[in-house]
């Protein structure tokens with residue numbers, strides 16, 4: 001199979017790190033409009049090109065890994081190279097299947113992926129939705145190819161903005177919370193490196209434990225014994241406006257995603 005990525009930015013790099021050896025048994029192409037980011041992946045045994053037409057021609061799977069604002073011009077450029085059997089996967093935030101179909105003017109097989117950067121470690125999440133031209137066997141083929149990147153989640157397109165708040169952007173929100181936690185520990189007397197190492201381990205441990213047992217109440221109760229230290233801290237969190245802050249954070253993210261989507265309408 002010929003599998004081509006258009007755009008050699010953050011997401012393509014993350015995919016190429018997260019995918020396993022079996023993926024590279026296929027004929028893999030990456031095209032980018034400038035040389036710099038192609039040089040960073042020149043050690044991989046794949047085809048690199050500055051010519052999008054070469055990557056798109058006869059591709060079985062085409063991954064559009066460019067910014068949403070760059071998509072319209074790219075589709076204009078490659079439209080005539082797209083074959084009706086090509087499965088097109090768009091990563092673009094804020095660009096709906098309907099919008100992409102309109103820009104392509106073609107009956108295409110279209111899949112929308114919404115990944116986060118943790119796919120590079122094989123622990124990412126990818127929300128997936130498809131258009132009416134993708135059949136079950138094509139969907140399973142794609143899922144099989146990308147399964148080593150992490151969790152693949154079938155999601156109604158109307159929920160993609162929530163997925164961005166939870167996962168695509170969500171990963172950065174967690175980094176900010178970690179950063180604030182580190183700052184507080186510094187102010188209380190730990191040095192920065194120590195505080196950072198401890199907090200990274202704490203988040204890793206919490207995530208790993210919750211992956212095995214998703215009952216968060218249960219996990220908390222196991223740490224917070226009556227009259228102990230944890231319950232004191234938890235009570236502060238529970239009495240705070242934490243939920244309101246998280247609600248505002250999600251709402252703002254969703255609002256921006258909707259706004260971007262509107263700005264991109266042509």
Ligand SMILES: NC(=O)c1ccc[n+]([C@@H]2O[C@H](COP(=O)([O-])OP(=O)(O)OC[C@H]3O[C@@H](n4cnc5c(N)ncnc54)[C@H](OP(=O)(O)O)[C@@H]3O)[C@@H](O)[C@H]2O)c1
Pocket residue numbers: 006007008009010011012031032033034037052064065066067068070073074091092093114115116117168
């Ligand atoms: N980053 C994330 O965490 C994340 C999460 C979810 C979804 N996404 C989506 O993933 C997509 C890619 O994001 P990204 O972060 O990887 O962006 P990026 O780092 O900016 O990469 C985009 C790449 O596309 C290249 N490019 C632009 N126009 C091109 C064209 N016409 N032909 C060939 N190459 C072209 C750019 O080349 P130059 O180097 O020359 O500029 C750049 O290397 C976006 O649509 C984004 O919404 C990203």
